[in-house]
Amino acid sequence: MADVGVQPKHFLSDKVERFTESVIREMTRQAMLYGAVNLAQGFPDFPAPAQIKRAAQEAIAADVNQYAITWGAKNLRNAIARQMKQWQGIEVDPETQITVTCGSTEAMISTLLAVCNKGDEIIILEPFYENYGPDAILSGAKPVFVKLRSPAGADGEWTFDEHELRAAFHNHTKAIILNTPNNPTGKVFTRAELELIRDLCVEFNVLAITDEIYEHIIYDDTQHISIASLEGMAERAVTINGLSKTYSVTGWRVGWAVAPPNVTNAIRKVHDFLTVGAPAPLQEAGAAALSLPPSYYESLATSYCARRDRLIPALTEAGFHCFRPRGAYYVMTDISAFGFPDDVAFTKYLVKEVGVAAVPGSSFYNHPRDGAQQVRFAFCKRADTLDEAGKRLRRLIQLRRQ
Numbered sequence: 001m002a003d004v005g006v007q008p009k010h011f012l013s014d015k016v017e018r019f020t021e022s023v024i025r026e027m028t029r030q031a032m033l034y035g036a037v038n039l040a041q042g043f044p045d046f047p048a049p050a051q052i053k054r055a056a057q058e059a060i061a062a063d064v065n066q067y068a069i070t071w072g073a074k075n076l077r078n079a080i081a082r083q084m085k086q087w088q089g090i091e092v093d094p095e096t097q098i099t100v101t102c103g104s105t106e107a108m109i110s111t112l113l114a115v116c117n118k119g120d121e122i123i124i125l126e127p128f129y130e131n132y133g134p135d136a137i138l139s140g141a142k143p144v145f146v147k148l149r150s151p152a153g154a155d156g157e158w159t160f161d162e163h164e165l166r167a168a169f170h171n172h173t174k175a176i177i178l179n180t181p182n183n184p185t186g187k188v189f190t191r192a193e194l195e196l197i198r199d200l201c202v203e204f205n206v207l208a209i210t211d212e213i214y215e216h217i218i219y220d221d222t223q224h225i226s227i228a229s230l231e232g233m234a235e236r237a238v239t240i241n242g243l244s245k246t247y248s249v250t251g252w253r254v255g256w257a258v259a260p261p262n263v264t265n266a267i268r269k270v271h272d273f274l275t276v277g278a279p280a281p282l283q284e285a286g287a288a289a290l291s292l293p294p295s296y297y298e299s300l301a302t303s304y305c306a307r308r309d310r311l312i313p314a315l316t317e318a319g320f321h322c323f324r325p326r327g328a329y330y331v332m333t334d335i336s337a338f339g340f341p342d343d344v345a346f347t348k349y350l351v352k353e354v355g356v357a358a359v360p361g362s363s364f365y366n367h368p369r370d371g372a373q374q375v376r377f378a379f380c381k382r383a384d385t386l387d388e389a390g391k392r393l394r395r396l397i398q399l400r401r402q
C-alpha cells in the first residue's frame with residue numbers, strides 16, 4: 001500500500017486544537033499515581049445521603065430503566081420548579097422551561113450551542129471554572145474575559161470593576177456567564193452586583209447564563225441570589241444547577257437548565273441530539289433529593305463551613321495566603337511565599353514530594369501568567385482526609401525556612 005503520509009493532526013478539528021484536557025481531572029490522575037491526598041477535584045469522599053441512594057435503588061428495582069422523557073422526568077421537573085419557587089421566589093413552568101441534562105456540564109454546553117452563532121461574544125468573569133473556555137470554543141463563540149480582582153486581605157471580597165465590565169458589553173455580546181457561589185474564588189455575588197449586571201444585560205439585550213451548582217453551600221450568613229429572580233431577568237436568564245454538589249452525587253450526572261420557553265425549546269433540541277437524556281432512575285432519585293427538608297440544607301452548609309475552617313488554618317500554617325471563601329467548597333490561595341517560578345511547578349512538587357494534589361491557578365485564567373502564583377484546594381472531604389493533608393502540608397514550613 002502506498003504511504004500517503006497522512007499526519008495524525010489532519011483528522012482533528014481546529015476547535016479541539018484550541019483547548020487542552022481538563023487540568024483539574026488530570027490532577028486527580030496524578031493524585032492516584034503518587035498516592036497523594038486529592039484536594040484537587042471537587043468531589044466528596046464521604047457517602048451520599050442514605051435516603052436518596054435508597055430512592056435510586058428503588059427506581060431501578062421498579063424498572064425505571066428505559067429512556068426518560070428527553071427533557072426530563074416529570075417528577076424531577078416538578079420538584080425543580082417547586083424548589084425554585086421556594087428558594088428564590090421564581091415561577092417556572094416545568095412543561096416549557098426546564099431541561100434535565102447529563103450534569104450541569106451538559107446544561108452549559110447545550111445552552112451555549114443553542115444560543116451562540118459564530119462570532120457572538122460571551123463575557124466570562126475570571127478566574128473561571130475551566131469548562132467555560134472550551135464550552136465557548138465548541139459553540140463557536142468568542143470569550144471576552146473580565147477580571148474578578150483578588151482582595152487585598154484574607155477577609156476581603158473578589159470584585160469586578162464596573163467600568164471594565166461595561167466596556168465588555170456591546171452589539172456582538174450574546175451572553176454573560178455567571179457562577180455564584182463561585183468556583184474557584186468562593187465569591188457569592190451580592191444583590192447590588194447582580195443588579196448592575198442585570199442593568200447591563202437589559203441595556204445590551206444580553207442573556208445571563210448562571211451556574212448555581214453551589215447554591216446551597218454558603219457561609220457567614222451570606223445569601224445566594226439567582227439573577228433570574230431580579231426584575232427584568234425572567235425572560236433573559238438561563239439558570240443552571242444539578243444534583244452533584246448539593247447531594248454529594250457527582251457521578252450521577254444529573255443537572256438542568258431553566259430558561260424562557262423559546263430558549264428552552266432550543267436547548268431541548270441540542271440536548272436531545274447530544275445525549276437523548278439523563279439517567280432515568282437517577283432522575284427519580286433526584287426528585288426525592290429535591291424533596292428533602294430544609295434541615296438537610298442547613299446541615300450541608302454547616303458541615304462545609306466546618307471543613308473550610310479546618311483546612312484554612314492548616315494552609316495558613318504551611319505558608320499559603322488564603323482567600324476566605326463565602327460559598328462553594330474551594331480555597332484559592334496565594335503561593336508567593338514559597339518562591340516557586342509558577343503554579344504548575346509548585347503543584348507538581350506538591351503532588352510528588354508533599355503528597356497533596358491541588359489545582360494550578362493558571363487553569364482558571366485565560367492568560368496562565370495571571371494565575372501563576374495561585375493554587376486552588378478543594379475541601380469537600382472527610383475530616384481525616386483534611387487532617388492528613390494538613391499534616392503533609394506542614395512539610396512546606398521547612399521549605400520556606402531554607
Ligand SMILES: Cc1ncc(COP(=O)(O)O)c(C=O)c1O
Nearest residue numbers: 042103104105129183242244255
Ligand atoms: C462551577 C461548576 N459548574 C459545574 C460543575 C460540574 O457540575 P456537574 O457535575 O453537574 O456537571 C462544577 C464541578 O466542579 C463546577 O465547579
